[in-house]
Amino acid sequence: MSHKLLTVTLNPAIDINYPIRDFQIDKVQRTKQSFKSAGGKGLNVARVAHLLDLNVCCTGIVGGHFGEWLKADLDRSNMAHQFISSPVETRLCIAINSDHSQTEILESGATHPTEMPQQFLAHFAKLITDYDFITISGSLPKGFDTMYYVRLLEIAHEAQKKVCMDTSGDALKSAILHSQHCPPYLIKPNSEELAMLTNDSASRDVRAILTAPHLAHIPNIMLSQGAEGAVLRTKEACYQYTIPKIKVVNPVGSGDSSVAGFCYGLAQTQSPVEATKYAMAAGVCNAMEHRTGYIDLTNYQHVLSQIHCTKVAQQHD
Numbered sequence: 001m002s003h004k005l006l007t008v009t010l011n012p013a014i015d016i017n018y019p020i021r022d023f024q025i026d027k028v029q030r031t032k033q034s035f036k037s038a039g040g041k042g043l044n045v046a047r048v049a050h051l052l053d054l055n056v057c058c059t060g061i062v063g064g065h066f067g068e069w070l071k072a073d074l075d076r077s078n079m080a081h082q083f084i085s086s087p088v089e090t091r092l093c094i095a096i097n098s099d100h101s102q103t104e105i106l107e108s109g110a111t112h113p114t115e116m117p118q119q120f121l122a123h124f125a126k127l128i129t130d131y132d133f134i135t136i137s138g139s140l141p142k143g144f145d146t147m148y149y150v151r152l153l154e155i156a157h158e159a160q161k162k163v164c165m166d167t168s169g170d171a172l173k174s175a176i177l178h179s180q181h182c183p184p185y186l187i188k189p190n191s192e193e194l195a196m197l198t199n200d201s202a203s204r205d206v207r208a209i210l211t212a213p214h215l216a217h218i219p220n221i222m223l224s225q226g227a228e229g230a231v232l233r234t235k236e237a238c239y240q241y242t243i244p245k246i247k248v249v250n251p252v253g254s255g256d257s258s259v260a261g262f263c264y265g266l267a268q269t270q271s272p273v274e275a276t277k278y279a280m281a282a283g284v285c286n287a288m289e290h291r292t293g294y295i296d297l298t299n300y301q302h303v304l305s306q307i308h309c310t311k312v313a314q315q316h317d
Ligand code: ADP
Pocket: 189, 190, 224, 225, 226, 227, 228, 229, 230, 243, 246, 248, 251, 252, 253, 254, 255, 256, 258, 279, 280, 281, 282, 283, 284, 287
């Protein structure tokens, strides 16, 4: 497949998972098993896109021995990467899964030197010429101001590249409010993130949120709704997507998988309305697996055939 995807993860991590059946605090706990992998939302997107056979490359900032380990882990999965290096060690995120709980310890990461934001902008501007789509996922590292994603959007817009954005909090808010001249092609908030964007946590009326004037410049908004599927707002209309009922194993990473599915669907169909079906299928398939950012391709086409889309409103009606 010729379509090329660049996934941006500015704040990646090494995810460490310890399954400890009877985990108790205040005790020495021993474990025979530990799973370590390159982590971060953008790397989940990349993994699923790679499984779907998109030609994908990961970029972002890594540092120290853990940064080297992260790149080696991607090499082991035959995934291309073009990170820049920082003197700041890549962070660790630890999850302890027991029969009755999940405990997570997430390092926020140390502050990068002041020249790193500028260095990455230059790296990004050079890199994107080779790619058809860009995804920008996750949080900003410490020391990057909340307008930073707007800078990336400006560079991508200048190069006429489509950007799918999946972030939250102030980084998302700034990117939305200051991107009239360089809108992302798609944003994929969940209900909580969209309500925050519109300062309207009380609203249950999805259409009212999706027609908010300050979101009008964004061509496609995919409001993902977990087991309820999603709503897509394009420039023309709103669509509701229903998904099959499944036995949920682990829905962590389903949002990232749906971003990967969207890029794959766009490469296949060039239609955001169709691509959202591919997005839903990837999200559902991820929720059926233990591993985060993984889908079983033998399920994918079958799940895709069970995604249904209905137009629920024409814009401005
Ligand atoms: P996020 O992970 O960003 O919060 P969602 O939880 O909305 O995103 O998940 C994205 C997509 O993954 C959903 O639109 C749906 O297609 C699929 N998905 C998520 N959770 C489930 C679930 N419990 N059952 C089936 N599909 C799910």
